Amino acid sequence: MKRVDLDPSQISGIQDLISGKVSTNESVLDLHSHDESAFPPVRPSAVVPVNSTEEVSRVLAYCNQQKIPVVAFGAGTSLEGHVVPLYGGISLDLSSMNKIVEMRPDDLLVRVEPGVTRLALNAKLANEGLFFSVDPGADATLGGMAATGAAGTTTVRYGSMRENVMAMTAVLADGTVIHTGRGTRKLSAGYDLTKLIVGSEGTLAVITELTLRVFGVPEKMAAAVVRFPTLTDGVAAATAIVRMGIAIARCEFLDAQCIRNLNAHEDLLMPEVPTLFFEFHGSPQGVVEDAQSVKEIVSEFSGSDFEWTSDESERRKLWQARHNAHWAAITTHPGMRGVSTDMAVPLSALPVAVELAQEILSQHPFPFSILGHVADGNFHCQIITDPNKPEERDQIREIVHEITMKIIAMGGTCTGEHGIGGGKIEALLEETGAEAVAVMRAIKKTLDPNWILNPGKIFLA
Ligand SMILES: Cc1cc2nc3c(=O)[nH]c(=O)nc-3n(C[C@H](O)[C@H](O)[C@H](O)COP(=O)(O)OP(=O)(O)OC[C@H]3O[C@@H](n4cnc5c(N)ncnc54)[C@H](O)[C@@H]3O)c2cc1C
Numbered sequence: 001m002k003r004v005d006l007d008p009s010q011i012s013g014i015q016d017l018i019s020g021k022v023s024t025n026e027s028v029l030d031l032h033s034h035d036e037s038a039f040p041p042v043r044p045s046a047v048v049p050v051n052s053t054e055e056v057s058r059v060l061a062y063c064n065q066q067k068i069p070v071v072a073f074g075a076g077t078s079l080e081g082h083v084v085p086l087y088g089g090i091s092l093d094l095s096s097m098n099k100i101v102e103m104r105p106d107d108l109l110v111r112v113e114p115g116v117t118r119l120a121l122n123a124k125l126a127n128e129g130l131f132f133s134v135d136p137g138a139d140a141t142l143g144g145m146a147a148t149g150a151a152g153t154t155t156v157r158y159g160s161m162r163e164n165v166m167a168m169t170a171v172l173a174d175g176t177v178i179h180t181g182r183g184t185r186k187l188s189a190g191y192d193l194t195k196l197i198v199g200s201e202g203t204l205a206v207i208t209e210l211t212l213r214v215f216g217v218p219e220k221m222a223a224a225v226v227r228f229p230t231l232t233d234g235v236a237a238a239t240a241i242v243r244m245g246i247a248i249a250r251c252e253f254l255d256a257q258c259i260r261n262l263n264a265h266e267d268l269l270m271p272e273v274p275t276l277f278f279e280f281h282g283s284p285q286g287v288v289e290d291a292q293s294v295k296e297i298v299s300e301f302s303g304s305d306f307e308w309t310s311d312e313s314e315r316r317k318l319w320q321a322r323h324n325a326h327w328a329a330i331t332t333h334p335g336m337r338g339v340s341t342d343m344a345v346p347l348s349a350l351p352v353a354v355e356l357a358q359e360i361l362s363q364h365p366f367p368f369s370i371l372g373h374v375a376d377g378n379f380h381c382q383i384i385t386d387p388n389k390p391e392e393r394d395q396i397r398e399i400v401h402e403i404t405m406k407i408i409a410m411g412g413t414c415t416g417e418h419g420i421g422g423g424k425i426e427a428l429l430e431e432t433g434a435e436a437v438a439v440m441r442a443i444k445k446t447l448d449p450n451w452i453l454n455p456g457k458i459f460l461a
Helices: 006-014 025-033 053-068 118-126 143-146 193-197 231-243 256-266 284-300 312-323 325-331 347-362 392-411 425-432 434-447
Strands: 046-049 070-073 090-093 100-104 109-112 165-171 177-181 207-213 220-227 248-254 274-283 303-311 337-340 369-375 379-387
Touching: 006 053, 025 046, 046 100, 046 193, 053 090, 053 165, 053 207, 053 325, 053 347, 070 207, 090 369, 100 118, 109 118, 109 337, 109 434, 118 143, 143 207, 165 193, 220 312, 231 248, 231 274, 231 284, 231 347, 248 256, 248 312, 256 312, 256 325, 274 284, 274 312, 312 325, 325 337, 325 369, 325 379, 347 369, 347 379, 347 392, 369 392, 392 425, 425 434
Parallel strands: 046 090, 070 090
Antiparallel strands: 100 109, 109 207, 165 177, 165 207, 220 274, 220 303, 248 274, 248 369, 337 379, 369 379
16 A cells, blocks of 8 residues: 555545544654654654544545545554554544533443543533543543454453444444444344454544443452562462452553652652552452452462552552553663563463563563553553664564564453454464455455545455
8 A cells, every 4th residue: 555645635535524623733743753662753744633523524424436545543552553544545534523422321331532531521420420431541531442343451340342342333434324223231133343343453444433342440449558578479369369269350460660660750769579569349248258258369479468448538549650651661661662562361371471571571682561451361561661772672572472472372452452453463363374364354444435534454455
C-alpha cells in the first residue's frame, strides 16, 4: 500500500460533512502520529474530529469512495503502534463524542459515546453507588478500550472489555450503521458481532456508542500487601490463591525493581523485594475471611509482612501507585522511553514464564522491571530504551520477539490485553496459524473491501 495524502478538494469534501474543524496543523498532526509505544511516529494527512454517528457514517462513506485510510483515535494510549497512521489518510478523532447517553442503575448498565474516558465514567457512576470495572493504567477512552479488548487490575473478578461490552453502535467502512447486542444479561441471537468488533483495533468498524455492564460498589473493600524472597515464590503464591477459588478482586505482582521505581516516583518507603498487592471486595465479614485465607496460603510460599488495610485513603494510594508503575519506570530513567511487553500463559505455566522472561532480559544491558495481573496469568516487562538510539528499539524488538515465541510455545498468548497493533503481526501468525489469520483477513475483506480501516494492523493486506 502507498501513503495517501489528501488534496485540498478532499479536505474541503470532508469538511463539508462534519460540524468540527478538519485540521492539518502540524502540532495536531504530531499529536495523532503516535501512541504510548516506542514505534516511530507517522503523521496523518489530516485530523478529522467527529461529533455523532451520522458524521462518522458520512466521513467513512466518503473515505471509502475515495480510498482514503482512516485510523480511529481515542486517547492514543495504546502500546503496539495501534493509532500510527502508517499509510497517511485521516486520523478520525472520537474524543469529542464524550457524552454519557443513559445511566440505568436498575439494569446495571450505561450507554456511552466512545470518547468518554473510564475515569470520567466512574466519576459519574460514583453518585449512583456504581462503578465500571475495567481499569487500564491510562485514562483511556471506552471506545479505544473496546477496540483493543482492554483489561486491568480487576479483570480476575469482573472481566475485561470482552465481558463488559453488552451492545454497540458501529459504522462499517462504507458508512453503514449497525447495532449489535442488547442490554440483556443473556443473549443467543445469531453471530456475536459485538465480540467480533471488540478487540478489532479499528480495522473492522468505528464504534460510536457502547452499552456497558457496571457493578454496585461493594459494601467493604480492603487491600493487602505481601512480600516474597523471590519472584518465583510470589508468582507461585498468586497462582495457588486463584486455584483455591478465593474471590480476590485484584492480585498484582511487582518485582523488586518495580517497587524501587514506585518508591522514587510516589515518595513511598516499601521494602524493595518482590511484592503482591491484593484487594478484597464483599461483606465486612467476607472480606476478613478472604484476607485470612490469602494470609495462610502466602505463608506457605515464604510470603511475609502481610499488611492489610481497609482504610480508604491507604487503599487508594496503593492502587494509584500500581497504576503509575509504567510512568514510574520511565521517570526514574530521565529522558528514556518504556517498552511494555504483554503476554499471558495458562496459570500453571506462570512461574516458569516469568522466570524465563527475567533470565532472557538479564542477558542484555537494558534496565527492566516485571509486573503483572498475575491472577489472570498475564504479565508485563517494562524495558527502558533511549529514544535517541533507534538501534536499541530494534534490539529490544528482537528480545521481546524471542520471549514471545517461547511463551507461545508453552501454550501462552502474545498479548493478554494490549492487542496486536503493528507490533505483534508475526507473533499472531505463529500463535493462531496461517489458516486462522486467513479467516480474519476474509472477514476484514468482507467488511472493508477497500482496506481503508487502520491498514497495516493485526495482519498485512
Ligand atoms: C501507562 C499505561 C498503562 C496501561 N495499562 C493497560 C492495562 O492495564 N490494560 C490494558 O488493556 N491496556 C493498558 N494500556 C494500553 C491502553 O491504555 C489501552 O490499549 C486502551 O484500551 C487504549 O485506549 P485509547 O482510548 O487510548 O485508544 P487509542 O490508543 O486511541 O486507540 C487504540 C486502538 O483502538 C482503535 N480505536 C479507538 N477508538 C475507536 C473507536 N471508537 N472505534 C473503533 N476503533 C477505535 C484505534 O484505531 C486503535 O487501533 C496502558 C497504557 C499506558 C500508557
